[in-house]
Amino acid sequence: MHPEQIFTAANTLAMAGWIILIFLPSWQASDKFITGIIITLMGLVYTWLMFTAFKPADIESFGSLSGVKKLFESDKLVVAGWVHYLAFDLLAGLFIKSNGVRYHINHWLLAPCMLLTFLFGPAGLLLYLIIRLIKTKHYFTGNF
Numbered sequence: 499m500h501p502e503q504i505f506t507a508a509n510t511l512a513m514a515g516w517i518i519l520i521f522l523p524s525w526q527a528s529d530k531f532i533t534g535i536i537i538t539l540m541g542l543v544y545t546w547l548m549f550t551a552f553k554p555a556d557i558e559s560f561g562s563l564s565g566v567k568k569l570f571e572s573d574k575l576v577v578a579g580w581v582h583y584l585a586f587d588l589l590a591g592l593f594i595k596s597n598g599v600r601y602h603i604n605h606w607l608l609a610p611c612m613l614l615t616f617l618f619g620p621a622g623l624l625l626y627l628i629i630r631l632i633k634t635k636h637y638f639t640g641n642f
Contacts (some may be wrong), residue, residue: 501573504543505580511536512584516616519591523605532592540585547578587619594626605634 499507515536518528551574559565570576591612598608606628615622631637 501577504547505577507579508540508543508584511539512588512616514587516591516612518587519595520609520612523595529592529596532588537585537588540581540588543571544578544581544585546580547574551575551578569612583619587615587622590615590619590623594623597630598626601630601634603630 515532518525518532537606549565551572552569552641556569560567570579593610594611594615598605600613608626610631611626613622614625627637
């Protein structure tokens, strides 16, 4: 499969996950589907891309910005990085949903956090943590 096709498929999978998280919050199988299928598939794709494109000598490239930029000259490694972002952002979205439910935060307050996480990763998680702080009056709550 060509990196462009993998990129498109990963985006489609991620979008399906975000649609489920935001618009089907009551679907009982949502967390299992997102984790068990979407994130697992992304993990498999990421691992395959890294296994086929990353060389042991490349590990040294992580020590400098110029080294990381050089790694991203490979289409496969760019797509691997993108899949990595998509999977972890979706995992952050799952955390926002489940943690929000745990602390009785209205889903429609969580939706903007999830949308921001989809678009800008940590910024959406930060917004959620601020909303949770306001609602619970505690930054560190229970098991976080």
